[in-house]
Amino acid sequence: MASHAEIVTGGAALARPGHFHxxxxxxxxxxxxxxxxxxxxxxxxxxxxxxxxxxxxxxANAVPQGLAASVWTRDHDRAxxxxxxxxxxxxxxxxxxxxxxxxxxxxxxxxGYGSDLSLTGLLDYTQLKHxxx
Numbered sequence: 001m002a003s004h005a006e007i008v009t010g011g012a013a014l015a016r017p018g019h020f021h022x023x024x025x026x027x028x029x030x031x032x033x034x035x036x037x038x039x040x041x042x043x044x045x046x047x048x049x050x051x052x053x054x055x056x057x058x059x060a061n062a063v064p065q066g067l068a069a070s071v072w073t074r075d076h077d078r079a080x081x082x083x084x085x086x087x088x089x090x091x092x093x094x095x096x097x098x099x100x101x102x103x104x105x106x107x108x109x110x111x112g113y114g115s116d117l118s119l120t121g122l123l124d125y126t127q128l129k130h131x132x133x
Contacts, residue, residue: 005029010043031059039065039111053078057085066108070096 001007010024023043029036035046050056060069068090071082079093089107092098099105104120106112 001026001035002029002033005033005035008047031062037063039067053081057082061085061087064109065111067111068092068096068107 005026005028008025008027010022011026012022014020014022021042021044025045025047026035027047029046029048031037031048035044036048040046048059050059066088069082069086069088070092071079071086072094073079073082083091083093087108089111090099090105104124106121106124
């Protein structure tokens with residue numbers, strides 16, 4: 001981890017079989033840090049300062065991945081702007097990690113191609129061929 005970053009809470013391995021860690025918050029990270037530029041799975045969140053909403057969207061979209069994003073706000077208009085601006089497969093507003101089988105789920109850019117779930121997911125794995133005799 002970069003010397004300027006700080007684990008605010010968590011970060012320790014749990015004393016049980018497997019590779020489980022406590023929920024972790026890492027602050028003081030910079031856009032070029034590996035933890036920001038890599039797709040980190042698990043109960044880990046990074047905290048970065050930003051000047052305004054547009055900068056936050058630029059920073060979020062500047063990473064190679066685009067699986068999912070969470071927006072936490074009381075402002076409906078901000079939630080809608082964020083949903084349009086964030087280039088991810090799913091955007092959650094005031095929640096995280098919930099999906100329904102009726103809606104497609106999949107990442108963009110380096111987070112994968114295609115969709116799972118729903119008719120959209122099925123069609124994504126279908127190759128259509130037009131044959132005319």
